[in-house]
Amino acid sequence: MTSATSTEQAIELELQSVSKSYGKNLAVKSITASIPQGKVSVIVGPSGCGKSTLLRIISGLDFPTQGSVTFNGAPVRGVPEGLAMVFQDYSRSLFPWMRVDRNIGFPLRHISADERRQRVQEAIDAVGLKGKEKLYPWQMSGGMQQRAAIARALASHPKLLLMDEPYASVDAQTRADLEDLLLDIHATLGVTVLVVTHDIDESIYLADHVIALSAPPSVVAETVEVDLPRPRNQISTKQDPRFVELRAHVTSLLRSH
Amino acid sequence: MRLLRDPLSQNKTIVLGVAGTLGVLAMWELLIRSGAVSKPGLPVPTRVMAQAAELLGNTVFLNQVFTTIGEWLLGLGVAAIAGILVGGLMGAFPAVFVAFEYPVEAFRTLPSIAVGPILVLLLGAGVAPIAITVALSSIWPILLNTLYGVRGTDPTAVATARTLGVRPLGLLMQIRLVSALPFAFTGVRVAASIGLIVTVSAELLIGSGQGIGGYILLASTNAGNLDGVYAATIIAGVLGVLINAAFALLDRTAFNWKKGLAQ
Ligand SMILES: Nc1ncnc2c1ncn2[C@@H]1O[C@H](COP(=O)(O)OP(=O)(O)OP(=O)(O)O)[C@@H](O)[C@H]1O
Ligand SMILES: [Mg+2]
Numbered sequence: 260m261t262s263a264t265s266t267e268q269a270i271e272l273e274l275q276s277v278s279k280s281y282g283k284n285l286a287v288k289s290i291t292a293s294i295p296q297g298k299v300s301v302i303v304g305p306s307g308c309g310k311s312t313l314l315r316i317i318s319g320l321d322f323p324t325q326g327s328v329t330f331n332g333a334p335v336r337g338v339p340e341g342l343a344m345v346f347q348d349y350s351r352s353l354f355p356w357m358r359v360d361r362n363i364g365f366p367l368r369h370i371s372a373d374e375r376r377q378r379v380q381e382a383i384d385a386v387g388l389k390g391k392e393k394l395y396p397w398q399m400s401g402g403m404q405q406r407a408a409i410a411r412a413l414a415s416h417p418k419l420l421l422m423d424e425p426y427a428s429v430d431a432q433t434r435a436d437l438e439d440l441l442l443d444i445h446a447t448l449g450v451t452v453l454v455v456t457h458d459i460d461e462s463i464y465l466a467d468h469v470i471a472l473s474a475p476p477s478v479v480a481e482t483v484e485v486d487l488p489r490p491r492n493q494i495s496t497k498q499d500p501r502f503v504e505l506r507a508h509v510t511s512l513l514r515s516h
Numbered sequence: 517m518r519l520l521r522d523p524l525s526q527n528k529t530i531v532l533g534v535a536g537t538l539g540v541l542a543m544w545e546l547l548i549r550s551g552a553v554s555k556p557g558l559p560v561p562t563r564v565m566a567q568a569a570e571l572l573g574n575t576v577f578l579n580q581v582f583t584t585i586g587e588w589l590l591g592l593g594v595a596a597i598a599g600i601l602v603g604g605l606m607g608a609f610p611a612v613f614v615a616f617e618y619p620v621e622a623f624r625t626l627p628s629i630a631v632g633p634i635l636v637l638l639l640g641a642g643v644a645p646i647a648i649t650v651a652l653s654s655i656w657p658i659l660l661n662t663l664y665g666v667r668g669t670d671p672t673a674v675a676t677a678r679t680l681g682v683r684p685l686g687l688l689m690q691i692r693l694v695s696a697l698p699f700a701f702t703g704v705r706v707a708a709s710i711g712l713i714v715t716v717s718a719e720l721l722i723g724s725g726q727g728i729g730g731y732i733l734l735a736s737t738n739a740g741n742l743d744g745v746y747a748a749t750i751i752a753g754v755l756g757v758l759i760n761a762a763f764a765l766l767d768r769t770a771f772n773w774k775k776g777l778a779q
Contacts, residue, residue: 320675344679351672356694356773366680395773415680 271296271419271451272317277326279312286312288476289326299445299452301462303509304472304480310455311347314421317453318344330419341418345425347455349408353396359383359407360392366415382414385440387433402429409437413444422454426461435493438465442491459513463505464491471512480512559746568747577731581751584727587643588708588715591650595707598651599658600693600700606659607666607696608688620659628653629714632722641724646715649722653714654707661703665696698767698774705763712756728752 272294279287287309294300302310315321316328319338328335343366346352353362360379367375383389386406396404405428412420422441426434438461445452456462462469463485471480487501496502524532541561547553548560571577606613606620628649635645669692677691719729728748735744 315675318679320678338679338681340681342679344676346672346676348672351670352676354673354676354691354695356697395775397773397775 269296270294271331272453273329274313274317275327275329277313277316277323277328279309279316279321280324285476287323288478290472290477290479291326292470292479292482294451294453295467296451297449298467299442299454299465300468300470301466302453302455302470302472303457303459303462303513304477305474305513306457308472308475308477310472311423314344314423314453314455318342318421339419343412343415343417343420345408345412345420345422347423347427349405349425349428350396350401352408353404353411355396358393358395359388359399362396362407363411363414366411378414378416382410385413385444386410386437402433405429406433406437416448417450420450420452422452424455424457426456426458434461439493441465442489446490459506459509460497463487463502463509464493464496469505469509471509480515483509483512557742559743563743564746564750567743568750571744571747571751577748580727580731581755583643584712584715584719584729584752585755587646587719587727588650588712590643590647591715592654592704592708592711594647594651595655595711596658596700596704599655599703599707600662603659603662603700603703604666604688604693604696607663608692613663620656623652624656629717629721632718636722641722643726645722646718646727649718650711650714654711657706657710658700658703661706662693662696662700665699666692668699669695698771701767701771705760705767708759708763709756712752712759716752728755 270293274290274292274294277287277290278285290309290313302313304310312321316323317335319335319342330339354365357365360383363382364375364379367378370378379392383392386409388403388406388410391399391403391407396407399407405425409422409425412422426437429437441452441454442465444450452465454462454465456465466485468485469483471483472478473480483505485505487496487499487505545561548558602616606616631652632645632649635648639645639648666688673695674687674691677687682690715727716729716732719727720733723730723733725734728751732745732748735741735748
């Protein structure tokens, strides 16, 4: 992930005419998309258009009714190595019998205790949960639980990070901080990121490209390349005329479909 | 349950409870001693209490109490292991559930104590037939609670574990069984009380004079020592209350986290 001039992008994830039906209900009609390695891709789309379903399929938890998903060229048959996922149901995704530090350390259960403790502490500090290590998930507010779920995903140093509306329950300031934290981690670790969000500003702020989905039965309305420079900044990037232009464009995409 | 308009302080509750119990016992004593109720064989509270105090200082009787506790623990332990194992497998694998559903339903309704005499025939009298009778009667709440606990595991927790690289066996042991443990433990708690009652009953029916039940049997037939029968029965009851309190305490400390289960 070095040269910005290279036109050939390594494709990590490839979705080929993926469709998914639940019984008679066609949730996802046909999605074709590429998620390039080391980039931030963002999926936006109306509620119920199959965003969570797509993430489940990409993560190998579920399988498409038709079409195929390939990860580094090989078809996805189970959960790919090096994947971390932040679930939309973050509160149910934390294990209720583990305190916060054990929840966050769970993906690291195979490394030495010392190293694990250090990585857990880093992740806890990064999301601003210092001092909450010994709480059970149900003793924390929704926003704190969400941050714990994000910390768990970050602590595992994934190669592919999937996040399903990861900032839905935090206040605006925390949200901005966590967006920047994600961009930081992306810049330092070069992880491939795929985020689902409802927030158009957020999608453009984070993304290298935005995949806009139509209302169900869903198809890709358009893939929008975001050519804003990095590192990005909550104030200056959002004032950039190009940002304003892209925002108007994505907004119109979601309106007309 | 709200009986009073304003809740009482804990001290007041205890004082009132003790006073009420003592009052009823005193009245009972008075009724018998005054001759208002006269029927031979009725317990006189003070005499039963005195007898109970004597029994608790008697090493022979205390050994019988320990025998009962031993039989009970053995039966309960077997029931807990088998119940959690079978219930866990039934909860996790639909095929196992279908295979065992009818046998479980059929055996569950059998009065386990009726199997006792057969067990004595097969195994001879002693601890084994009693412990097995206890296990047969106390396995059901454990098995069923574990089954529904495992089946009710949050699918998101399972999906999360899968994305974190937990394999099918790990999913069962580390996620589904763990999240079912508070339910399994509630089953063990219920089973513990049932099991103690069955232990003493089995000692009475198929025992050979061991345990609290054995003492009750001897006291009632050979010696006609009715105060002894009443005292031993009360001691068995108090033992049950203590066991239940211990399990409740364990429940609160070990499974404190279950407040977090989305039920
Ligand atoms: N397990 C399931 N069984 C049946 N239908 C399902 C299931 N999961 C999802 N669906 C259906 O698939 C469609 C897409 O659901 P999905 O959760 O993927 O939407 P989404 O885009 O993530 O919505 P939101 O933005 O509200 O989270 C919906 O119509 C939903 O009812
Ligand atoms: Mg969703």
